[in-house]
Amino acid sequence: MPNTEHANTPERGILIVGAGPVGLALALALHRRGLAVRLADARPAGAGERDARVLALSHGSRQTLERLGAWPEQGPTPITTIHVSQRGALGRTQMRAEEYGVPALGYVTPAALLYRRLAAAVAAAGIALLHDTAIASLSPTEEGIEASATNGQTFSARLVACCEGAIAGEAGGNVRTRDYGQHAIICRARLAAPHRGIAYERFTPDGPLALLPLADDYSVVWTMPAAQADAQMALDEAGFRAALQTAFGGRVQFVETLERARFPLGLRVRGDAVGRRTVWLGNAAQTLHPVAGQGFNLALRDVWALADTLTGAADPGEPTLLARYAQRRLLDRRSTIGFTDSLVRVFSNDDPLLTHARGAGLLALDLVSPLRHFVAKRMLFGARAWP
Numbered sequence: 001m002p003n004t005e006h007a008n009t010p011e012r013g014i015l016i017v018g019a020g021p022v023g024l025a026l027a028l029a030l031h032r033r034g035l036a037v038r039l040a041d042a043r044p045a046g047a048g049e050r051d052a053r054v055l056a057l058s059h060g061s062r063q064t065l066e067r068l069g070a071w072p073e074q075g076p077t078p079i080t081t082i083h084v085s086q087r088g089a090l091g092r093t094q095m096r097a098e099e100y101g102v103p104a105l106g107y108v109t110p111a112a113l114l115y116r117r118l119a120a121a122v123a124a125a126g127i128a129l130l131h132d133t134a135i136a137s138l139s140p141t142e143e144g145i146e147a148s149a150t151n152g153q154t155f156s157a158r159l160v161a162c163c164e165g166a167i168a169g170e171a172g173g174n175v176r177t178r179d180y181g182q183h184a185i186i187c188r189a190r191l192a193a194p195h196r197g198i199a200y201e202r203f204t205p206d207g208p209l210a211l212l213p214l215a216d217d218y219s220v221v222w223t224m225p226a227a228q229a230d231a232q233m234a235l236d237e238a239g240f241r242a243a244l245q246t247a248f249g250g251r252v253q254f255v256e257t258l259e260r261a262r263f264p265l266g267l268r269v270r271g272d273a274v275g276r277r278t279v280w281l282g283n284a285a286q287t288l289h290p291v292a293g294q295g296f297n298l299a300l301r302d303v304w305a306l307a308d309t310l311t312g313a314a315d316p317g318e319p320t321l322l323a324r325y326a327q328r329r330l331l332d333r334r335s336t337i338g339f340t341d342s343l344v345r346v347f348s349n350d351d352p353l354l355t356h357a358r359g360a361g362l363l364a365l366d367l368v369s370p371l372r373h374f375v376a377k378r379m380l381f382g383a384r385a386w387p
């Protein structure tokens with residue numbers, strides 16, 4: 001029988017800093033396991049509903065969100081086929097849901113919709129969520145940890161889970177960074193013909209361009225050097241649409257683009273995702289390039305494993321427990337970060353030798369079934385793709 005009674009007061013439980021999608025999902029997962037949990041977020045209530053991002057969620061993430069009672073029944077669009085190609089080269093590969101016995105390879109949802117669903121589930125579970133509460137400092141001791149907010153509030157807990165969406169400057173030498181020199185322009189594109197659930201990942205010398213089916217449209221994630229993003233953002237709708245059409249090619253015809261927004265991209269990874277009575281999850285642990293849509297999916301696997309590791313713990317901040325969690329997540333975390341990083345670096349340049357090798361690689365992927373299945377399973381489930 002899990003021993004939850006000791007961890008059932010807020011002071012003996014877990015304070016989650018940041019109520020973005022990762023913090024909210026973690027709160028639900030811990031609460032389900034009988035752990036006392038509170039959330040503090042710097043922003044006012046409802047701010048997450050203005051998130052312009054669109055997320056591709058894996059089949060595994062859907063299962064996790066369903067278990068948490070936070071899967072948006074209406075809204076996510078299934079991806080039935082993923083088509084991967086590169087501009088100016090022959091190689092291409094396709095992965096289809098039916099080959100893997102799943103209804104869809106993934107699902108596309110506006111981040112704002114997911115946020116709304118998670119926030120509603122947190123409220124329904126009666127989990128305390130304080131808005132306008134920015135945590136400014138953490139002081140761990142042997143027995144617990146104190147958190148102070150800029151509004152003067154203080155909190156005692158046994159563990160603080162940092163889900164604040166960014167890696168703070170003071171993390172110093174524990175942080176690995178890589179500047180890809182790229183920005184993502186995201187927008188919605190209306191189409192001349194139905195998308196039939198096909199998602200495209202197209203590698204161009206400037207950066208990857210992804211089309212994700214969202215309702216009747218495509219959600220576009222187009223990465224490119226910063227200066228080029230300046231120019232694309234300045235174009236009128238017709239000019240931007242023409243540039244997008246040229247970059248993508250003729251497989252899909254765009255008739256209108258809407259809701260253009262821009263995000264700088266880079267890699268920031270916290271070497272140790274656990275510290276003294278502290279654990280970091282989501283973008284606070286690793287901020288990834290969106291090329292393969294891995295960021296939130298990886299975070300959900302972390303959330304599930306942390307809740308699982310802490311189940312029944314009298315002291316959820318106990319160092320051996322945190323070490324066990326970190327060890328459990330090592331392989332998936334490292335390989336997902338490495339997979340994403342190498343996709344960006346290998347596919348985002350126009351070296352003719354690499355172009356050829358990439359084309360050959362994509363053809364090989366199409367021809368060699370086990371390799372293709374491996375990549376598809378990584379997209380579907382993360383580390384469970386490893387034998």
Ligand SMILES: Cc1cc2nc3c(=O)[nH]c(=O)nc-3n(C[C@H](O)[C@H](O)[C@H](O)COP(=O)(O)OP(=O)(O)OC[C@H]3O[C@@H](n4cnc5c(N)ncnc54)[C@H](O)[C@@H]3O)c2cc1C
Nearest residue numbers: 018020021022042056135164165282283290293295296297
């Ligand atoms: C263009 C783009 C496309 C993407 N596409 C995908 C995709 O297809 N699939 C995928 O899996 N991932 C994708 N990602 C990654 C995904 O968006 C992130 O992994 C995810 O949104 C991170 O959520 P989070 O909760 O960690 O951070 P956030 O959403 O940033 O939330 C952090 C929260 O912490 C709060 N906060 C900050 N500081 C404090 C403080 N001091 N005290 C209290 N609260 C604080 C903030 O107010 C905020 O509410 C994409 C990212 C980008 C940029």
